[in-house]
Amino acid sequence: MADNYSEYEFEETMVTLTDEDGNERDFYIDEIYEADGRLYAAAIPADVENITEYYVFRIKDLGNDDFEMEDITDEEEYDIAADAYEEKLDARLWNKINEDE
Numbered sequence: 715m716a717d718n719y720s721e722y723e724f725e726e727t728m729v730t731l732t733d734e735d736g737n738e739r740d741f742y743i744d745e746i747y748e749a750d751g752r753l754y755a756a757a758i759p760a761d762v763e764n765i766t767e768y769y770v771f772r773i774k775d776l777g778n779d780d781f782e783m784e785d786i787t788d789e790e791e792y793d794i795a796a797d798a799y800e801e802k803l804d805a806r807l808w809n810k811i812n813e814d815e
Contacts, residue, residue, distance in 0.1 A: 728760060731783070746773065749798035750791075755783055756799045770795045 727743040741757035748754070753773040758765055770792060771783035786792040 729757070729783070731757070741769070744768065745799060745802055747798060747802060750794050752791075752795075754795045754799070756802075757783075768799065770799055 728740055729743060730738050730740050732738050740760035742760055743755050744758045745756045746753065747756070753775070755771050755773050757769045757771060759767060759769075770786060772786050772791075772795070774782040774784050776782055786795060
């Protein structure tokens with residue numbers, strides 16, 4: 715992962731996710747993207763100042779413009795989705811650097 719994502723501006727799309735222990739945590743949806751023919755969402759914890767972690771979820775289309783975020787249990791699929799997100803972050807950082815020059 716690149717060194718500093720704190721300069722990024724996130725869309726104001728926030729979701730509250732509940733873990734297996736029933737704990738709720740807010741996340742910003744930073745990116746919805748396709749990788750290997752599937753749709754994913756990258757979520758950034760809302761309670762951190764310096765962004766050093768993210769989570770990737772598979773998007774399941776429920777129809778009628780509704781969707782569900784699913785955990786990815788397959789390690790190979792998670793790696794594909796996470797690598798695709800990191801490529802997007804690298805491209806975003808590259809574009810930002812070039813804009814500032």
